[in-house]
Amino acid sequence: MIDLHCHFLPGLDDGARDEAESAEMLRIAASSGTNHLVATPHADTRYHFDPDLTARLLDLARAAAPPSLTLSQGCDFHIMHDNLVDALAHPRRYTLNASRYLLIELSDIVIFPNTGEMFDRLEQAGLRIIISHPERNPILRQRPELLLEWIEQDRLVQVTASALTGQWGVKVQAFARRLLEQNHVHFIASDGHSVRGRPPRLDLARSWIEEKFSPALAHRLLVANPAAVVADQDLPQPEIPDCKPVADKQPWWRRLLPSSRTPPDASKT
Numbered sequence: 001m002i003d004l005h006c007h008f009l010p011g012l013d014d015g016a017r018d019e020a021e022s023a024e025m026l027r028i029a030a031s032s033g034t035n036h037l038v039a040t041p042h043a044d045t046r047y048h049f050d051p052d053l054t055a056r057l058l059d060l061a062r063a064a065a066p067p068s069l070t071l072s073q074g075c076d077f078h079i080m081h082d083n084l085v086d087a088l089a090h091p092r093r094y095t096l097n098a099s100r101y102l103l104i105e106l107s108d109i110v111i112f113p114n115t116g117e118m119f120d121r122l123e124q125a126g127l128r129i130i131i132s133h134p135e136r137n138p139i140l141r142q143r144p145e146l147l148l149e150w151i152e153q154d155r156l157v158q159v160t161a162s163a164l165t166g167q168w169g170v171k172v173q174a175f176a177r178r179l180l181e182q183n184h185v186h187f188i189a190s191d192g193h194s195v196r197g198r199p200p201r202l203d204l205a206r207s208w209i210e211e212k213f214s215p216a217l218a219h220r221l222l223v224a225n226p227a228a229v230v231a232d233q234d235l236p237q238p239e240i241p242d243c244k245p246v247a248d249k250q251p252w253w254r255r256l257l258p259s260s261r262t263p264p265d266a267s268k269t
Contacts, residue, residue: 001033001034001035001036001202001203001206001222001223001226002034002035002036002037002038002222002223002226002227002229002230003029003034003036003037003038003189003190003192003200003202003226004038004040004074004096004103004130004158004187004189004226004229004230005038005040005074005076005103005132005158005189005190005191006025006029006037006038006039006040006189006190006191006192006200007039007040007041007042007076007191007192007193008022008025008026008029008037008039008061008192008200009022009039009041009054009057009058009061010022010057011057012041012042012047012053012054012057013041013042013046013047013076014042014047014193015041015192015193015194016193016194017194019060019064021194021195022061022064023061023064023065024195025192025194025195025199025200026061026064026065026066026069026071026200027066028195028199028200028201029069029190029192029200029201029202030065030066030068030069031066032200032201032202032203033202033203033206034069034190034200034201034202035068035069035070036069036070036071036072036226036227036230037069037070037071037072037200038071038072038073038074038096038097038230039054039057039058039061039071039072039073039074040074040075040076040096040103041054041075041076042075042076042078042105043075043076043077043078043083043094044076044078044080044083044105045078045080049075049077049094051073051075051093051094054073054075055073058071058072058073072096072097072230073097073098074094074095074096074097074103075093075094075095075096075103076103076105076132077094077102077103077104077105078104078105078107079104079105079106079107079115079118084118084121084122087102087122087125087127088121088122088125091122091125091126091127095127096130096229096230097229097230097232098232099229099230099231099232100126100127100128100232101127101128101130101156101229101232102122102127102128102129102130103130103132103158104119104129104130104131104132105132105133106131106132106134106137106139106140107139108136108137108138108139109139110139111137111139111140111143111146115146116149116150116153119150119153119155128156129150129155129156130155130156130157130158130186130187130229131147131150131155131156131157131158132158132191133158133159133160133163133191134147134157134159134175134179135159135160135163135168135172135173135175135176135179136160136163136168136172141171141172141175144175147184148184151184156186156187156235157179157184157185157186157187158185158186158187158188158189159176159179159180159185159187159188159189160176160188160189160190160191161188161189161190161191161201161202161204161205162190162191162198162201162204162205163176164176164177164180164188164205164208164209165204165205165208177212180209180213180217185221186221186225186235187221187222187225187226187229188202188205188206188209188221188222189202189226190202202222205222206218206222209221209222216238220236220238224236
C-alpha cells in the first residue's frame with residue numbers, strides 16, 4: 001500500500017517528536033503493509049515548510065527505515081495567500097514526490113469564498129488538487145455542497161484511514177462512508193502523526209473497505225491511485241464501479257442535512 005499523507009519526519013511540525021519516534025512510525029507503517037510513505041510536513045501559519053531541510057531529514061529517515069519501505073517528499077499544503085503566491089512561482093515545491101499532485105488542507109475555522117478561484121489558479125499552473133481529509137472539516141460537513149462542487153470540477157479527495165474505522169467519531173465516520181458510497185473518494189491515507197494516538201496504519205481501513213464495499217475499491221484507493229500520484233501519472237479509470245449503489249436519488253449532500261423546506265403542494269403541480 002502507498003500512504004500519501006504522513007508526518008513522520010522529526011521536529012518539523014506536530015508529528016514525530018524525535019528520531020526515535022520517527023523510526024518507530026516507519027516500522028509500524030512497514031509492518032502493517034505500507035511499502036511507500038510520503039512525508040508531508042505542514043506548510044501553514046504555525047509551521048514553516050523548508051523543502052531543503054525536509055529533504056535532509058528524509059535522507060536520515062531512509063537510513064533508519066525498513067528495507068521494504070520507500071520514502072518520498074511532499075507537503076501538507078495549507079491554502080493561504082503566502083503559500084499560494086510561492087506555489088504559483090514554484091509549482092512543484094510543495095507537491096507529492098515532485099509530481100503535479102498537491103495535497104491541500106483547508107481551515108476548519110473559515111473557508112474563504114474565493115477558495116475555488118485559488119484552486120483554479122493552482123491548476124492553471126499545472127497542478128492537480130487533492131483535498132485532504134474533508135470528512136474531518138466541520139465546515140464541509142455542514143456545507144457538503146461546497147465539496148460536491150469541487151469534486152464535480154475534477155478535484156480529488158483523500159480520506160483519513162482512521163476516520164473510516166471510527167477513531168474520529170460517528171459523524172466523521174458517517175460522512176466518510178457517504179463519500180465512499182457516492183464514489184467521491186480517490187485516496188485513503190493515514191495522516192499519521194505519532195506512534196500511539198495517530199499511527200501510520202492503513203491495514204485496518206483496507207480491511208474495513210474490503211468488508212463494507214469491495215477488495216477492488218480498497219485496491220484502487222490504497223494502491224492503484226496513490227501509485228499513479230507518486231509516478232506523476234493520470235489516475236487509472238476503474239472498468240466497473242465497485243461502490244455499493246445508494247437507492248435515494250437526491251444529491252448525496254442533501255441527505256446529510258435535515259430537511260428545512262416544506263414539500264411542495266402536489267395539487268399545484
